Amino acid sequence: xxxxxxxxxxxxxxxxxxxxxxxxxxxxxxxxxxxxxxxxxxxxxxxxxxxxxxxxxxxxxxxxxxxxxxxxxxxxxxxxxxxxxxxxxxxxxxxxxxxxxxxxxxxxxxxxxxxxxxxxxxxxxxxxxxxxxxxxxxxxxxxxxxxxxxxxxxxxxxxxxxxxxxxxxxxxxxxxxxxxxxxxxxxxxxxxxxxxxxxxxxxxxxxxxxxxxxxxxxxxxxxxxxxxxxxxxxxxxxxxxxxxxxxxxxxxxxxxxxxxxxxxxxxxxxxxxxxxxxxxxxxxxxxxxxxxxxxxxxxxxxxxxxxxxxxxxxxxxxxxxxxxxxxxxxxxxxxxxxxxxxxxxxxxxxxxxxxxxxxxxxxxxxxxxxxxxxx
Amino acid sequence: xxxxxxxxxxxxxxxxxxxxxxxxxxxxxxxxxxxxxxxxxxxxxxxxxxxxxxxxxxxxxxxxxxxxxxxxxxxx
Numbered sequence: 272x273x274x275x276x277x278x279x280x281x282x283x284x285x286x287x288x289x290x291x292x293x294x295x296x297x298x299x300x301x302x303x304x305x306x307x308x309x310x311x312x313x314x315x316x317x318x319x320x321x322x323x324x325x326x327x328x329x330x331x332x333x334x335x336x337x338x339x340x341x342x343x344x345x346x347x348x349x350x351x352x353x354x355x356x357x358x359x360x361x362x363x364x365x366x367x368x369x370x371x372x373x374x375x376x377x378x379x380x381x382x383x384x385x386x387x388x389x390x391x392x393x394x395x396x397x398x399x400x401x402x403x404x405x406x407x408x409x410x411x412x413x414x415x416x417x418x419x420x421x422x423x424x425x426x427x428x429x430x431x432x433x434x435x436x437x438x439x440x441x442x443x444x445x446x447x448x449x450x451x452x453x454x455x456x457x458x459x460x461x462x463x464x465x466x467x468x469x470x471x472x473x474x475x476x477x478x479x480x481x482x483x484x485x486x487x488x489x490x491x492x493x494x495x496x497x498x499x500x501x502x503x504x505x506x507x508x509x510x511x512x513x514x515x516x517x518x519x520x521x522x523x524x525x526x527x528x529x530x531x532x533x534x535x536x537x538x539x540x541x542x543x544x545x546x547x548x549x550x551x552x553x554x555x556x557x558x559x560x561x562x563x564x565x566x567x568x569x570x571x572x573x574x575x576x577x578x579x580x581x582x583x584x585x586x587x588x589x590x591x592x593x594x595x596x597x598x599x600x601x602x603x604x605x606x607x608x609x610x611x612x613x614x615x616x617x618x619x620x621x622x623x624x625x626x627x628x629x630x631x632x633x634x635x636x637x638x639x640x641x642x643x644x645x646x
Numbered sequence: 647x648x649x650x651x652x653x654x655x656x657x658x659x660x661x662x663x664x665x666x667x668x669x670x671x672x673x674x675x676x677x678x679x680x681x682x683x684x685x686x687x688x689x690x691x692x693x694x695x696x697x698x699x700x701x702x703x704x705x706x707x708x709x710x711x712x713x714x715x716x717x718x719x720x721x722x
Contacts (some may be wrong), residue, residue, distance in 0.1 A: 366719045372712060378719055385721025493686060500719070508722055 274311035287524055287601040289495050290351070300343060300604055327620075328608075335619035339607045340521070347519055347607040352393045354517035356505040359374040360616045361389050361396055361423060361476070363510075365499040367406075373453075380486060380511040384498060385510050387455050387483055388614040391423075392474025395466070396616065399423075402501035419464030423500040426461055429453045437529035448490055456481035476500070479615030511624055515612040522606035522643070523582040526599040527574060530564040535593050536574035542588035549577035580608070681708035 277285075302312050322341040329336040339347060342386035373380070402421040403414035431450045444451040456480035470476050471495055486494060505512030525547070531539045532553065540548040547629035550572040558569035565573070584602065588594050613619045678691040683700035684707035690700050692708070699706055 363721045366721050368717045368719065370712065377717055381719035381721045510721070 275307075275309040277307070278317060286532040286604050288604050290519065290584060290586065290600040290602060292586060304408050330620055332618045333613045333615060335609075335611045335613075335623070337609050337620075337623075339519075339609060341605050342607070343605070344607075347609075349630055350623070350626045351517050351519055351609070353629045354514050354611060354622060355443060355512050358513045358617075358622060358625050359401075359502045359504050360511050360513045360614075361391065361399070361500050361502055362508070363389070363425070363498045364402075364501045364503065367497040367499070368495075369497070370495040373486045373488045373494055374492075375486045377403070379599050380496075382493075383485055385508075387458075387485075388479045388616065389476055389500060390479045390615045391470050391476035393617060393621075395469030395474060396502070397413065398469055401503075414427050417499060419541055421501060422463075423466065423470075424461045424463055425476065425498040425500060426459050426496070427457060427485070427498065428459075428495050429457055429488070430493045431490050432558070433490045444487075444489075448488075450490055452484055453486045453488065453494060454481060455483035456483060457485075513614060513617055513625075514619075515614050517611045518624075519607040519609045521602035521604065523579045523584045524601040524603050525579050525582060526574045526601070527576060527597065528599055530568075531574040531594065531597055532565070532568050532571050538570050538591070539594060539598075540572045540586060542585075542591070542594075544581050544583055545623050546578055547576070547582045548574050681710055682711060683707075684709055 280292070285297075285301060288298055301307065302313050303314075306312065324338070326338040326340070327335070328338065339350075363385045363457045366377075366384055368377050371377050371380060375383075386613070400421045402417065405413055429450045431448050434447055434449050437447045441447050450457075458478060460470065462475075488494070488565070503511035525543075528603040530553075536550055538549060542548075553565045553568045553571050553573050555569050557563055557565040558567060560566075584600060586600060588598055589600065609623070611619045611622055613622055617625065676694040678693045681690045681692055683690055683703060683705050685700065686703045686706035687708070688700055688702045688703075690708055692698065698708055700708065
């Protein structure tokens with residue numbers, strides 16, 4: 272028996288997650304074999320290729336927003352998690368403090384330095400290898416120490432002194448003293464070996480945000496330290512995460528099921544963010560149609576959904592008596608609106624491609640594991 | 647059960663418990679250590695047996711200087 276094929280309307284209905292005043296319905300996806308009697312739903316690559324869509328809403332170097340339409344939540348979530356935790360970046364890992372007489376304690380200072388996002392030539396960062404840490408339980412040969420291909424050396428040397436040129440009644444410590452505030456821009460990069468070629472000019476390793484305040488000092492205080500940056504992943508420590516935020520939300524879906532007209536329409540529009548609901552005059556044709564609910568309202572304003580994308584799904588409209596049964600809120604199950612905000616080392620859209628690459632590698636590794644299992 | 651009596655460790659024949667006579671004889675060759683005044687942040691070199699007092703302001707609270715050695719931290 273050939274499998275049953277559900278109608279387009281039925282498929283569309285299954286895509287919507289219902290959002291009611293107190294409950295959320297129809298949450299899990301059902302497009303897998305064995306759920307709907309007689310229907311196939313076997314996963315097929317060409318079918319996926321036909322249905323899958325990517326739409327870019329915004330693509331700035333440090334913030335990208337795009338929609339992935341037609342994939343399962345598991346895959347979308349895998350991308351999100353990989354973005355946060357498994358794409359390697361460079362961060363300060365070891366701090367060698369020669370002198371620190373500022374009020375901020377050594378370990379706190381080291382922790383602050385570690386969290387500073389760095390940037391450098393992407394080519395160079397991709398060229399770099401992992402730094403193998405010496406294992407805590409002493410077995411096996413000690414890994415090779417820091418080299419030009421696994422460690423980036425940076426220095427921070429600052430001493431606070433009085434500024435003799437300052438006005439007598441000056442109260443701003445930044446003018447009264449030299450180096451009263453130590454910023455991320457005071458960190459200097461000391462290239463070693465081949466790093467000279469990879470990280471030169473524009474691609475030199477530097478903090479993404481030069482104005483991060485690291486410490487405040489007063490005359491006579493001094494900071495003199497060396498930092499070793501290594502590659503790591505966000506799963507190890509958040510400082511290695513290449514994204515500030517990587518999140519997705521489902522596309523909101525608003526259905527006006529019965530006409531909302533006149534003052535009600537204005538109130539209805541106010542229940543949503545600007546631009547989501549528009550007001551349009553009722554046409555004579557609509558008013559003439561029997562049972563449309565518009566009879567005798569020609570020329571009055573009616574509420575229409577203009578752009579559900581910007582809706583926050585606050586459910587405000589469900590609180591009001593006059594809209595009861597007239598509107599149905601929902602979300603589209605397989606329309607994921609991603610928002611990826613890079614910390615600055617990579618561009619946001621490149622980050623997503625990296626995430627795809629990582630997932631591919633993981634799949635290949637798993638496949639290899641399976642063949643080993645069979646052998 | 648006889649136990650050996652506890653021997654006070656001796657330093658060059660002198661008693662470990664410093665009496666003034668012991669100090670003064672050592673003060674000649676003992677190195678001076680620099681301290682920081684708690685009041686005026688002046689550097690105060692002190693030798694063994696010196697009065698604990700800032701030479702500039704007479705304040706009696708002195709602090710040790712930070713170690714000159716490198717200290718390593720993990721930035722975590």
